[in-house]
Amino acid sequence: MxxxxxxxxxxxxxxxxxxxxxxxxxxxxxxxxxxxxxxxxxxxxxxxxxxxxxxxxxxxxxxxxxxxxxxxxxxxxxxxxxxxxxxxxxxxxxxxxxxxxxxxxxxxxxxxxxxxxxxxxxxxxxxxxxxxxxxxxxxxxxxxxxxxxxxxxxxxxxxxxxxxxxxxxxxxxxxxxxxxxxGKSMGVALTSCTTPQNGKPSFELGADEIEIGIGIHGEPGVERIKIKTADEVTEILADHIFEDEAxxxxxxxxxxxxxxxxxxxxxxxTFSSGDEAIAIVNGMGGTPVSELYTVYAKLAEIAGRHGVKIIRNLVGNYITSLEMAGCSLTLVKVDxxxxxxxxxxxxxxxxxxxx
Missing domain, CATH: 3.40.50.10440 (Dihydroxyacetone kinase; domain 1)
Known part of the structure; x- marks a missing residue:
């Protein structure tokens, strides 16, 4: 540690x-x-x-x-x-x-x-x-x-x-x-994190694995998959948000x-064509902001395909999990x-x- x-x-x-x-x-x-x-x-x-x-x-x-x-x-x-x-x-x-x-x-x-x-x-x-x-x-x-x-x-x-x-x-x-x-959110972990009291990773991820749907304390997600490109990971997270039923x-x-x-x-x-939204691309603590902008670019593209206009955004570290690498996406419909x-x-x- x-x-x-x-x-x-x-x-x-x-x-x-x-x-x-x-x-x-x-x-x-x-x-x-x-x-x-x-x-x-x-x-x-x-x-x-x-x-x-x-x-x-x-x-x-x-x-x-x-x-x-x-x-x-x-x-x-x-x-x-x-x-x-x-x-x-x-x-x-x-x-x-x-x-x-x-x-x-x-x-x-x-x-x-x-x-x-x-x-x-x-x-x-x-x-x-x-x-x-x-x-x-x-x-x-x-x-x-x-x-x-x-x-x-x-x-x-x-x-x-x-x-x-x-x-x-x-x-x-x-x-x-x-x-x-x-509001709807979805996250991904690329690495685990280590709490000072425990001195060891909260969970184990293989060198080529990522965890989809992770919690901010390292709680298990919905699936563990092989590492993919930034665009592919963003698609997975955004699909969960846009396809989520009421x-x-x-x-x-x-x-x-x-x-x-x-x-x-x-x-x-549920998000519908014509909606306006605030978007957050949040870093989990160990991901460079430059990578978060790559994710935001894809999220904006996906939102546009669904007819949802992002009118405000936050890109950076806002809810972290110590030094965990990864990100979460949030979309909040606005009136x-x-x-x-x-x-x-x-x-x-x-x-x-x-x-």
């Missing part, structure tokens, strides 16, 4: 310390660990997210004006704890409540639910919206349903802008739910007004509301425009 670390047990704390020193417009807290905007979100709905470390810049790199008000980093590839989320919300939240954006991994979902219950007991209005945009699978050993991937970034950006426009908590929840249902699943959200969890059913979209909020100014360590 070759990594720029000191002690494996100190990795998350030391990286957070460096983040705070590098970006003085955000605050880093260590006991418990979370990152927050200076001054909190007392005059608006607070937007909070989190997850295991090792996926940077997600989520701490998206804390700042126009995006997240706080982020809770767990240890590497480990869910943050409820006390982190509780402390983060108490730090930033005002009277307008908290929207928690939760990637669909079992530990994240359970811990954010526990935090919501704790905050409810303190009289803080809550909504937990789950992001489950991974079209690779419907269920796995690691999730109850599809995993949360790149649509998380768009949800955090759009909801952060909506909060600053004065959306109330119900409007924020509806918006976040819509973004999730409009997926209906149960949704459970905390409703502060009712004081209980409320179940409903939601169905995502006027989503596009307006996406284009609104943002100023975070990892995303910045309009300022």
């Amino acid at each position: 070759k990594k720029l670390i000191n002690k494996a047990d100190d990795v998350t704390a030391e990286q957070l310390h460096g983040l705070g020193l590098a970006h003085l417009d955000i605050e880093v807290h260590h006991d418990p660990a979370f990152v927050s905007v200076v001054g909190g979100a007392k005059d608006r709905v607070a937007v909070i997210s989190g997850g295991g470390s090792g996926h940077e810049p997600l989520h701490g790199g998206f804390v700042g004006m126009g995006m997240l008000d706080a982020a809770c980093p767990g240890q590497v590839f480990t869910s943050p704890t409820p006390d982190q989320m509780y402390a983060a919300a108490k730090e930033v939240a005002g009277e307008k409540g908290v929207l928690q954006i939760v990637k669909n991994y079992t530990g994240d979902v359970l811990n954010f639910q526990m935090a919501a219950d704790m905050l409810r007991d303190d009289g803080i209005s809550m909504r937990n919206i789950i992001i489950d945009d991974d079209v690779a699978l419907k269920d796995s050993l690691y999730t109850a349903g599809r995993r949360g991937l790149g649509t998380t970034i768009i949800a955090e950006k759009v909801c952060g802008a909506a909060a600053r426009e004065g959306y109330d908590l119900d409007q924020m929840a509806a918006l976040c739910r819509k973004v999730n249902l409009y 997926y209906t699943r149960k949704l459970s959200e905390w409703d502060s007004a009712k004081g209980d969890w409320v179940d409903s059913e939601v169905t995502d979209i 006027d509301e989503i596009l307006r909020l996406y284009d609104a100014p943002v100023n975070t360590p990892a995303l910045r425009w309009g300022v």
